[in-house]
Amino acid sequence: MTARRDLWAGLAWTSPFLLGTVVFLLIPAAMSLYFSFTEYSLIEPPLFVGLDNYRHMARDGLFWKVVANTAAFALGSVLVGTPLAIGIAALLEARVRGSSFVRAVVFFPTLVPIVAASIGWMWLYAGEHGLVNRLLALVGVRGRDWLNDPATAMPALIAMSLWIIGSPVVIYGAAMRDVPRSLYEAADLDGMGPATRFCNVTLPMISPAVLFNVVVSIIWSLQVFAVPAIMTKGGPNEATNVYALYVYRTAFDYAQMGYASALAWVQLLITLALALIVVLGARRFVHYRS
Amino acid sequence: MSDRAESTLHLTRRTALGALAAGAAGWALLPSRPRSHAGVPRGRTEITYWEKWTNREGEAIQAVVDRFNQTQSRIWVHRIPVADITSKAMVAIGGGDPPDLVGFFTYNVPQFAEAGAIMAMDEFDGLRDGLPPLDPDLYAPAVRRLLTYRGRQRVGVNTCYTLGLYWNRAHFRERGLDPDQPPTTLDRLDELGEALTALAQDGRIERAGFLQNMPGWWPTIWPIFFGADVYDAEADTCTIAGDACIRAYEWVQATARRFGPEQTRSFMAQFGRSNHSAQDPFISGRASMIMQGPWMANFINAFNPGLDYGAAVFPMADELAGAGVLPGLLEADVLAIPRACPHPEEAWTFFKHMQSVGVQEALARAHCKPSPMRTTSPGFAVGHGNPFVGAFDAIAKSPDVKVLPQTRVWKQFSDLSISAFDAIWSGADVPTELAALQSRVNDQIATDAARRARRSRA
Amino acid sequence: MRTRNRSNPLARLTLYAALALLAVAFATPLLWMLATALRPADQTLDPTVGLLPRITTDAGDTVSPLAPTYWSGVAGVVADNTRAVLDSPTHDFPLYMQNSLKVALLSVLGMVLSSAVVAYGLARIRWRGRTAVFIVVLATMMMPFTVIMAPQYLLFRQLGWIGSFKPLWVPAWFGGAFSIFLLRQFFMGIPRDLDEAARLDGCGHWRTFWLVIMPLSKPALAVVALFQFMAVWNDFAGPLVFLNHERMYTVALGLQMYQNQHGGVPWNLVMTASLIATLPVFVVFLLAQRSIVEGVATQGLKD
Known part of the structure; x- marks a missing residue:
């Protein structure tokens, strides 16, 4: 009796979310799945074309370039960002005078509107007057036009994304504070140095947070849109054309909503697959406290 | 929050945040009065015109619009600067909420014309508006080619350029x-x-x-x-x-x-x-x-x-x-009337105004461009911002000039x-x-x- | 760690150096933006100008930054730049701010209320399927915006919402994954005895929710409100897709358009505009830094 009543109560209380998910997420996703089998330009009704859009991807050179660019961005920002964030968090956890101020400074870029942050960094990277090149000039290095050079544009965007690292740093910091002191004391008794202790005690203990952050940043970096859309518009020579930007362009610049929907669904499947692989693959390394 | 000093601090912060939220709410609830929207005279039909130009070029088109508005008693054109105009127009037209006029790039024409998303000029043939009809012979031949897709004129010119x-x-x-x-x-x-x-x-x-x-x-x-x-x-x-x-x-x-x-x-x-x-x-x-x-x-x-x-x-x-x-x-910039726009007849009146030799030459002078019309008025080059506009004008009128692939x-x-x-x-x-x-x-x-x-x- | 650092002055020095380096590295981009916003147009690209602008008297003498008139000079430049941005003939920033605020307040209100209700359902009612629903909550975070942006647009058109702000705030009234997650974690931590006591007093779920859970959850609710405010204020893709009319632009979108159309050339004005867009977030952060940081930290505790 109560179980039944509780079931109804639970459904009633969660109904806003369930309803919202169906209306704003599942129905649009289903529509997009349908569009992915059509030729559709927004200004004309959709026309069913079967698997054409998916088949077209194999022959679409730009698609592969975009996949490679997105992979480069994701790899760059996850592989560099994760150790960097853990390192910064460890540094900030050595609680000395001023460390909370530094934490605030590190965290603040996370809150800067992404448009403002992107514009600010365009100015930092700008030709000969940008700060980056001015600083390089001080040490006698001749700078380049970072965002307009196909070789440096993507690394420049990755470097910028590393500036927005506040959230993982805070999460790692919280996880490090949760590590029981007794484990450190035991490690000290075993005669471990700080480095060994970090690898043998801290890292395993914060591994759930690492897994969480890696998954989140993979999801985030596969969806990155605003930064390249504002800073480079995908250029130069498509060097920073990433997946979400390509989907947006295909839909709204090339007027191929059908193909764009197919691309978006592939993106969703890739995201799910990667998240699953990481979570399953990390099982052996992640240490959950019971 | 453990000691007292911090909790008082917290309290004042909370008060400050509350005051901030209240102030923000108050401001947000104030009726918004867009600056650009002010001054539509009573009784005029307001039509919206999306144009990609900004800065100096935007000011020039605004001057043309202002002059039109002054000479009118029926229509009020509201120019809105729109970036990413292709995608915005596509979404707006596809979404059933199009503006009355859009300033497109020429490469948009085949796309939108083929989809029937913009009106062809001959669709206005039956309209009795008491104004002289549009004369396609006024355009320079290459311009006329750019405005035409599959034999019908789909857009008007809005300045052109050569290199x-x-x-x-x-x-x-x-x-x-x-x-x-x-x-x-x-x-x-x-x-x-x-x-x-x-x-x-x-x-x-x-x-x-x-x-x-x-x-x-x-x-x-x-x-x-x-x-x-x-x-x-x-x-x-x-x-x-x-x-x-x-x-x-x-x-x-x-x-x-x-x-x-x-x-x-x-x-x-x-x-x-x-x-x-x-x-x-x-x-x-x-x-x-x-x-x-x-x-x-x-x-x-x-x-x-x-x-x-x-x-x-x-x-x-x-x-x-x-x-x-x-x-x-x-190459040219073009002016289109989206199908199913709210005020096609008023848009057409403004469109024809824009296609006159006088307006196009004035706009071309302000944008520092050659004239897109078949014949250039004798005074056009005098005092033109580009002292060498004659060269650009000659290319525009050359029978050998090419346009971008349509x-x-x-x-x-x-x-x-x-x-x-x-x-x-x-x-x-x-x-x-x-x-x-x-x-x-x-x-x-x-x-x-x-x-x-x-x-x-x- | 504390004891070890105290005992070793060299380690302590290294630590301070590293912290200082960190602070400089992360603060520099913003400081440089700020420095650029302090410059008059003719100094924007001048390589001889450092962090502080050059202020000259009418006679052409350079004023030292130590002189009080220097700072009134800087204030004058800031006022000029700000006015140039706010009075821009093509971009109505005061209106964009108001638009952003409207959307932000409506969606904050909706997000807090709905997410709290849903979180209550997940945390305080024991029913079969609640774990499944919770997994759905987490899974919705994975959906790329690209998949749903166009269909959502068509949906909103069907609903007659295009041409209004509704696409930007109505969905918030159905809760959001992150807010629900955060509030669920918080509600789980509230002792169950309180519910039992309320039930003995004859309270149903609705009254328990309002009289017991909500009053105890003010800090968590504040965090949700702050995050939602910032998410809406900073959102770029949503307004880009759903808003057609310049007079409805939000600050983020207006800023992008402003930058785009100036080709980034008057950097002092573009930076001023960027800082104007950042200012509200900065104020909120100063006032509620601790809640925000705690809120972020909670995200990582999904084990």
């Missing part, structure tokens, strides 16, 4: 060259380009004579100066791998080889997005010759009025120069050709690269054609 060669007369003098003799053939352009280039001791380019990748906005233009087409409109095929096109890009590649692809690229990189500013390579005197549009004079006036320069028809291959033809590229896949064509140009500049084999580009573009055209066919069957 010419700007040269720095002071640099010519400095190298002992006659500043009144700009190159007329490509061979001469190469010679002068080499003579005018200044290299630093370490081989870096200090000043460029002439580089085809500067500013590099028209990567498909070069075959025009060899008399070749990159697209065959009759057959709806890309022809960029033809012999004359190969010669054109081999000529481009020769320049890159002469000065080094890396050297030229790093020279270019110094300018970044500074085109049309005080740091622009030509305006700042770092490039002696450059291909640019007529508007350049406006920017020279603004940023370096002392620059001693000239502008003329762009040089061409010897055989063309000998044949007395005047090749070039004409195909639905132009955007993809253009994006692909940017990569191909870059590869060629870096030293890729020209025939191979062009063949690959041509087959990719034709692939896009074929895919598109197949889809059109399937759609018309359905």
Whole structure:
């Protein structure tokens, strides 16, 4: 009796979310799945074309370039960002005078509107007057036009994304504070140095947070849109054309909503697959406290 | 929050946040009064006009709109500057919420016309508005071609431009060259380009004579100066791998080889997005010759009025120069009326006003461009912002002038050709690269054609 | 760690150096933006100008930054730049701010209320399927915006919402994954005895929710409100897709358009506009730094 009543109560209380998910997420996703089998330009009704859009991807050179660019961005920002964030968090956890101020400074870029942050960094990277090149000039290095050079544009965007690292740093910091002191004391008794202790005690203990952050940043970096859309518009020579930007362009610049929907669904499947692989693959390394 | 000092601090912060939220709420709830919206006279039908221009060019179109509004008692045109106008218009039209007029790029025309998303001008034929009908003979022939798609006029013109060669007369003098003799053939352009280039001791380019990748906005233009087409409109095929096109890009590649692809690229990189500013390579005197549009004079006036320069028809291959033809590229901005817009009749009235010789010449003068009309008024060049507008006007009216390919896949064509140009500049084999580009573009055209066919069957 | 650092002055020095380096590295981009916003147009690209602008008297003498008139000079430049941005003939920033605020307040209100209700259902009612629903909540975070943006647009058109702000705030009234997650974690931590006591007093779920859970959850609710405010204020893709009319632009979108159309050339004005867009977030952060940081930290505790 109560179980039944509780079931109804639970459904009633969660109904806003369930309803919202169906209306704003599942129905649009289903529509997009349908569009992915059509030729559709927004200004004309959709026309069913079967698997054409998916088949077209194999022959679409730009698609592969975009996949490679997105992979480069994701790899760059996850592989560099994760150790960097853990390192910064460890540094900030050595609680000395001023460390909370530094934490605030590190965290603040996370809150800067992404448009403002992107514009600010365009100015930092700008030709000969940008700060980056001015600083390089001080040490006698001749700078380049970072965002307009196909070789440096993507690394420049990755470097910028590393500036927005506040959230993982805070999460790692919280996880490090949760590590029981007794484990450190035991490690000290075993005669471990700080480095060994970090690898043998801290890292395993914060591994759930690492897994969480890696998954989140993979999801985030596969969806990155605003930064390249504002800073480079995908250029130069498509060097920073990433997946979400390509989907947006295909839909709204090339007027191929059908193909764009197919691309978006592939993106969703890739995201799910990667998240699953990481979570399953990390099982052996992640240490959950019971 | 553990000790008392902190909790009082917390309390004041909370109060401050609360006050902030209350203030914000108050402001948000105030009725908003958009500045741009103010001043619509009572009783006028307000029509919205989306235009991509901003700054000086935006002010010029606003002046035209203001004048129209003053002479009207029925209609009030509200111009809205819109960035990313193609996608915004597509979404708005597809979403059933279109503006009354949109300022498009010419490459939008095939797309929107084919989809029936913009009205053809003949659809207004039956309309009795007491105004003289639109006369397509008023347009320059190339402009008229641009406005027409599949035999029907789909859009109106809203200024046009052609491209010419700007040269720095002071640099010519400095190298002992006659500043009144700009190159007329490509061979001469190469010679002068080499003579005018200044290299630093370490081989870096200090000043460029002439580089085809500067500013590099028209990567498909070069075959025009060899008399070749990159697209065959009759057959709806890309022809960029033809012999004359190969010669054109081999000529481009020769320049890159002469000065080094890396050297030229790093020279270019110094300018970044500074085109049309005080740091622009030509305006700042770092490039002696450059291909640019007529508007350049406006920017020279603004940023370096002392620059001693000239502008003329762009040089061409010897055989063309000998044949007395005047090749070039004409591009235009266009004005469209979206289907199902809220006020088509009022939009049409404003549209016709915009298509008059007087308005187009006034706008062209303000934008520092040639006139898009068949005949240019005698006074047009007098006091025009570009002292060399005659050259640009002559190209616009030349029977040999070409327009950009009128195909639905132009955007993809253009994006692909940017990569191909870059590869060629870096030293890729020209025939191979062009063949690959041509087959990719034709692939896009074929895919598109197949889809059109399937759609018309359905 | 504390004891070890105290005992070793060299380690302590290294630590301070590293912290200082960190602070400089992360603060520099913003400081440089700020420095640029302090410059008049003719100094924007001047390589001889450092962090502080050059202020000259009418006679052309340079004023030292130590002189009080220097700072009134700087204030004058800031006022000029701000006015140039706010009075821009093409971009109505005060209106964009108001638009952003409207959307932000409506969606904050909706997000807090709905997410709290849903979180209550997940945390305080024991029913079969609640784990499944919770997994769905987490899974919705994975959906790329690209998949749903166009269909959502068509959906909103069907609903007649295009041309209004509704696409930007109505979905918030159905809760959001992150807010629900955060509130669920918080509600789980509230002792169950309180519910039992309320039930004995004859309270149903609705009254327990309002009289017991909500009053105890003010800090968590505040965090949700702050995050939602910032998410809406900073959102770029949503307004880009759903808003057509310039007079409806939000700050983020207006800023992008402003930058785009100036080609980034008057950097001093573009930076001023960027800072104006950042200012509200900065104020909120100063006032509620601790709650925000705690809120972020909670995200990582999904084990």
